Amino acid sequence: MLEPTMTIAGKAEAGQETFPVLNPANGQVIGNAPECSADLLDAAVASAHEARQSWIADPAARSSALVEIADKLESNLEELAALITLEQGKPLHEARDELSAAAGDARYYSGLSLPVETISDNGERIVQVLRQPVGPVAAITPWNFPVGTAISKLSPALAAGATVVLKPSPYTPLSTLRFGELVADALPAGVLNIISGNDALGALMTSHPLVRMISFTGSVATGKKIAATAATDLKRIVLELGGNDPAIILDDADVDAVADGVFANAFANCGQICVAIKRVYAPESIYGQLVDALADRARAARLGDGQATGTEIGPLCNPAQRDRIEELVSDAVGNGVRVATGGSVADGSGYFFEPTVLAGLQGDERIVVEEQFGPALPVIQYSDVEQAIAQANDSHYGLGASVWTADPERGRTLAPRVESGTVWVNTHQSGIPGQPFGGFKWSGIGVEGGPWGMLAYTELQAIHTNRSDL
């Protein structure tokens, strides 16, 4: 039985109580995680608060700690990947990719430092613009990329000089807690605290009086609650929330190439990615062919336990998410939508759902309007590209989108008209560590990634000095 500890003020903490963690491939208990009490939360936040000044004062230590974090992620990659697959369900190769990308993120931020800009330097005055870290930071993550999302928060925060208290999702705490154990020696006590617990612990973190910033990735519903809580104390926030990414296929696109790209970006991690393709807009001329090509790929994909060799799609991470997909697909079918393939809960004790492609939609069904976050993809027909762009933009969400075409310049011309934080041409989800990532509308506030992601953990400070005083 796996029983990793929390890391609070540099020490391993087992806590008084625990909660079970299940393997979504078979529903069996694989470990227990500590339920962090209010007292232990206080201790974690207090230690992050105390560690702040010396951490701010030592940029070299920040850079070398991030290099060590990247090294530890790489040298313990197999152990952590196995844990991610066990508690989250994704195929092992996807868990390895998550960790390699996370190591790249930490290494990227080890090379960044806070900018100092001199905006006036003359006979009368010097005016400089500095950045001062905000903190302690309460960082809260969801269950789809447990370690990847944790690293995408703590790397820019630590690089900026902020100290952190991090809580993973109660569905997937084991890999993040284990990561905390592995890096505990790489950081001064209190700089990075990792605690675990249920949603109520998240709410306690966000209302804690010593917390000055909240960095949250998760659902829109929780993001709105956090924004409301933060407002009462004017805490700073970065919110990375849900998405309902449209893929707009143009009439010149190669059907097979598009089907490969769209399928991979809709069904990776069993569709549980904020920037997965979640609705496809295809022109009349190739609609039928594209639906068939996507359905062929969905039928051929090997569904199974993420630990098994050859598995391409794992289970949903938890029963609630599996039930949600079932509900949205049933709702669509009840409204006359055609199931091109899939459509049902798959056999077995795990939380599996058949990879599903839906056709013949009007565009106002729940599975088109809401974020499904699972392996069921609606394909909507359009007759003119203006209509497709209007439908893509007619959404509360605005995280990612893509345009697929044989003419990339045509794609690049259309891309800025799609209302989302990232628009890809002939790809989706691709990114480099220096690339900013954030959502328009309900998909978020603020960005992660690149220097912008680090500056999010700072406040801007102007220093104005008269020459006569120097």
Ligand code: NAD
């Ligand atoms: P969730 O909002 O239910 O939970 C996320 C985290 O918030 C968990 O750790 C949970 O314990 C905590 N939490 C729950 N209630 C809280 C509260 N009132 N106060 C503080 N913390 C609270 O989300 P989820 O179901 O774990 O994740 C799925 C969602 O996350 C999807 O909508 C998905 O699109 C989104 N997501 C967004 C991004 C992005 O970068 N934009 C990335 C991954 C996932």
